[in-house]
Amino acid sequence: MTWRTVLGTLATFLTTIVVAFWLINEPARMQKAEDGFAGRSMEAGAIIYANNCTRCHGPQGEGLPGLAPALNTANLFDGTRLTEVGWAGTLQDFVYATISGGRPLQSAGTTWPQRMPTWSTEYGGPLRHDQVRDVTAFVMNWGRAYDENVIELQANQSDMTDMESFEPVGIDIFSPELPAGNPDNGETLTVSLGCTACHIQTEVGPAWLAENDPDGKGIGTRAKERFLSADYNGMATNAEEYLRESIVRTNDYVVEGYEPGIMVATYGEQLTKQDLSDIIAYLINLK
Numbered sequence: 001m002t003w004r005t006v007l008g009t010l011a012t013f014l015t016t017i018v019v020a021f022w023l024i025n026e027p028a029r030m031q032k033a034e035d036g037f038a039g040r041s042m043e044a045g046a047i048i049y050a051n052n053c054t055r056c057h058g059p060q061g062e063g064l065p066g067l068a069p070a071l072n073t074a075n076l077f078d079g080t081r082l083t084e085v086g087w088a089g090t091l092q093d094f095v096y097a098t099i100s101g102g103r104p105l106q107s108a109g110t111t112w113p114q115r116m117p118t119w120s121t122e123y124g125g126p127l128r129h130d131q132v133r134d135v136t137a138f139v140m141n142w143g144r145a146y147d148e149n150v151i152e153l154q155a156n157q158s159d160m161t162d163m164e165s166f167e168p169v170g171i172d173i174f175s176p177e178l179p180a181g182n183p184d185n186g187e188t189l190t191v192s193l194g195c196t197a198c199h200i201q202t203e204v205g206p207a208w209l210a211e212n213d214p215d216g217k218g219i220g221t222r223a224k225e226r227f228l229s230a231d232y233n234g235m236a237t238n239a240e241e242y243l244r245e246s247i248v249r250t251n252d253y254v255v256e257g258y259e260p261g262i263m264v265a266t267y268g269e270q271l272t273k274q275d276l277s278d279i280i281a282y283l284i285n286l287k
Helices: 002-052 080-085 091-101 129-147 150-165 183-192 195-199 219-226 239-248 273-284
Strands: none
Touching: 002 129, 091 129, 183 195, 183 273, 219 239, 219 273, 239 273
16 A cells, blocks of 8 residues: 555645646746737738728828828827717727727717718628727727837828928819829829728719719719719819819819718828829729
8 A cells, every 4th residue: 555655645746746837837828828819819900900991091090081080199099089089988998899889970079071880790790799809909009109109209200201202282273284194003092092982982972983873984984074064163174174173172063962071172282293193094094
């Protein structure tokens, strides 16, 4: 019986050592696992954001004037926006709830013309709960840079550089003369500026593509006809001028069936001559 007692005691002692070693290292292992999960969640959220959210909130969360607010901004993470909309919970809960249920009603203190749609399957949207959580994690990750004062420094440096080189095209549809346009770059600009959200993805604005137009005509074809129509009261004398006017003087002529004041009215201040020319070159080719 003695050897059995010794063997049992030894086994118990070794088991105790193994369990103690495991317990000592468990917090570090769990932290590593949590960090890995969080990283994968943000990566998945970044993909979902790029595919679904950039057309309104911008590729870097900078927002699009007149369409949707910025997400990558200090006032979201310092509590300012939560106070404005009267949210009493945490920021993470606010972001998650907003993505899930959208903003069906206009928030207090805001003037965004379009309501944010619902995204969670719980409210009839296309995303599962885990996908909503992933997008939330991606958005929340922007806040780390503000905690470290990185974004503010980068923004100040970027603003100084942009102010030195940027020259807006203005709202005169005849001057300055535009350079030759690049339609491929124009298409890229319409995506990054969020134009496609209203003119291709939805019916908020007149359809650009022929397959979405009741008469089967693209915006390029309609532009050549529109400035000659009896109800046209703008200043354009050709299709290119009509498109230019539609972009930089959005309320001078509003197509029947659409409301004035919906389209962003600041493109004359946001676009350069080359930008505007590229966009017109793209649109004029949509027959």
